[in-house]
Amino acid sequence: MIKVLLADDHSLMREGLRSLFDGCDDMAVIATAANGRTAVALALKHKPEVIIMDVSMPDLNGIEATTQILRKLPGAKIIALSIHRDPRFVAGMYKAGAMGYVLKDNVFKELLRAVKMVVAGQRYICPDLTDVVVASLANPDGSTATPLGTLTPRERQTLQLLAEGNTMKRISQHLGVSVKTIETYRQSIGHKLGVHSLVQLIKLAVREGIVSLDP
Numbered sequence: 001m002i003k004v005l006l007a008d009d010h011s012l013m014r015e016g017l018r019s020l021f022d023g024c025d026d027m028a029v030i031a032t033a034a035n036g037r038t039a040v041a042l043a044l045k046h047k048p049e050v051i052i053m054d055v056s057m058p059d060l061n062g063i064e065a066t067t068q069i070l071r072k073l074p075g076a077k078i079i080a081l082s083i084h085r086d087p088r089f090v091a092g093m094y095k096a097g098a099m100g101y102v103l104k105d106n107v108f109k110e111l112l113r114a115v116k117m118v119v120a121g122q123r124y125i126c127p128d129l130t131d132v133v134v135a136s137l138a139n140p141d142g143s144t145a146t147p148l149g150t151l152t153p154r155e156r157q158t159l160q161l162l163a164e165g166n167t168m169k170r171i172s173q174h175l176g177v178s179v180k181t182i183e184t185y186r187q188s189i190g191h192k193l194g195v196h197s198l199v200q201l202i203k204l205a206v207r208e209g210i211v212s213l214d215p
Contacts, residue, residue, distance in 0.1 A: 002027045002119055005046060007039035007065065008054040008081065013104070017052065020108060027115065036060025043069045043076065050115050053098065055082035055089050058164060059174075061210060063089075064156055066096040077118040081107060089209050090129060100124030148208050150192045156210065158185040162198065163205035 004021055006029055008014050014032050021029045030046050033039035037059040043051055051069065055062040066078050079100040080093035090101055099118040102110050103126050114124040148156060154175070161171045172179045190196040195204055205211045
């Protein structure tokens with residue numbers, strides 16, 4: 001039995017995917033998560049073989065969650081799930097260690113096949129994204145390059161929480177550090193990215209996929 005963890009911030013998508021797996025004799029959903037931070041915690045607790053990871057989630061996005069999970073569970077197979085076709089999202093998930101990328105438009109047709117392929121040790125590329133993946137591989141230093149590569153994991157998480165409208169105090173409580181430490185992260189982010197106003201940081205975070213404007 002293949003143990004699966006579902007991570008998506010939309011309850012209807014989680015319910016739909018659970019129903020999809022409930023119809024399989026060789027797969028079982030053992031837990032679901034509505035944000036990246038919960039996904040990391042549940043992955044470490046249940047150690048699923050496969051994790052279906054939404055790319056855009058609150059608290060911790062799918063790219064960061066994937067990186068954290070694979071640091072502790074290198075054997076886990078992660079499949080990205082997203083509405084995004086942008087090469088930066090696709091390249092970001094594969095670079096973080098994902099074994100597959102499925103568009104939400106095609107999820108009910110492709111996901112089960114993707115799970116079986118990654119469990120067998122193969123990568124899965126959504127057919128609609130083949131050209132995007134080939135282009136990113138052919139030009140790795142071009143359109144997929146991102147200024148966020150200079151940030152530490154904690155700085156990227158702080159940027160996401162800031163862009164989601166959290167106060168310094170709330171972020172400090174969320175990450176378990178002092179407000180002064182968060183202020184230091186904020187200053188470092190601004191220095192590295194050359195962006196200092198909150199509005200500019202939010203725009204950059206949305207553009208680079210750290211946060212999403214999806215409803």
